[in-house]
Amino acid sequence: MAGSPTPKLKPGKGAGPVAANPAVAALAGFSAPLSWPLAIAYSGGADSTALLLAACAWRPGQVSAIHVHHGLQAAADTFASHCSAVCAGLGVPLHIARVDARHQSGESPEDAARKARYSALADGARALGLPAVLLGQHADDQVETLLLALSRGAGLAGLSAMPATFERSGVLFARPLLELPSASLRAWLIAQGHIFVEDPSNTDERYTRNLIRARLLPALHEAFPAFRSTFARSAIHAAQAQTLLDEVAAHDLAQTGQPPAIAKLQAMSRPRQANVLRHWLRIAHDATPSTAQLVELLDQIAACTTRGHHIHLKVATGHVHRVQGHLQWDGLI
Secondary structure, eight states, X not given: OTTOOOOEEEOOSSOOSOOOOHHHHHHHTOSSOOOSSEEEEOOSSHHHHHHHHHHHXXXXXXXXXXXXXXXXXXXXXXXXXXXXXXXXXXXXXXXXXXXXXXXXTTSOHHHHHHHHHHHHHHHHHHHHTOSEEEOOOXXXXXXXXXXHHHHTXXXXXXXXXXXXXXXXXXXXXXXXXXXXXXXXXXXXXXXXXXXXXEOGGGGOTTSHHHHIIIIIHHHHHHHOTTHHHHHHHHHHHHHHXXXXXXXXXXXXXXXHTTTTBHHHHHTSOHHHHHHHHHHHHXXXXXXXXXXXXXXXXXXXXXXXXXXXXXXEEEETTEEEEEETTEEEEEEOO
């Protein structure tokens, strides 16, 4: 954050025995097809450094890097300079994207920074003429995401944690390191003498993700040594179940029409109504209702038995209201 000290550069402790970068094997065994050349989201930290080196070893000459300069802390210029030096040494083209990641009222700083980062990465990939960006998130990040979702009472979509691939603004994003623990990546970098930066904000336990990393993950490792793989398996099961729900919702939305007909909704079970309404709001309006908002909307649909019944409810950043026999969503202006 603003005023943070300069990040620590993590040097290796000597040449040590020659070992294979575990990220190379992860790239080689990645289940989703990747179109090369591509870009690496390169922060300068341990995980993205291991991924950048792995990609250069796996497909030399077919790698570019994109560094997102958030400008949120004093160390940001140091991060960018470090990335420039590393990429110059590797002969890797580097695109530096400067973004305004300040959050709006009611928006968390983490969410604002994440949205700005992915938008900048997509823009950078398109500017470089590349179809895909590789992200360095690993098994520990996946566990943290799942624990955060559980703490918020998330549904299956949240419990699916981070997908291995997703698309944004016409660019494919892929996470080939999701099965690797962070410690294995750091150990390899240190053993081989590679330098990476340590973001000082990563130790600030005012941020929930950092608190989980510092306190919960060590306790989980002590109680359940295989928790990274078992948690990942649960996230995969949740993602598969969510895929089925999405397929059912798409079928049901075809039956209700867009915007949904209230009478058609009333012919469905309440869980099925909830599923198709979430789907409609997400795909048609990029809106996600809270649990309380959805419960109230379902109650209003059930009570809508007369021609004059009025519906006007706050849902996400807009309102759902009744227009004749259909539901309509309007965003706030």
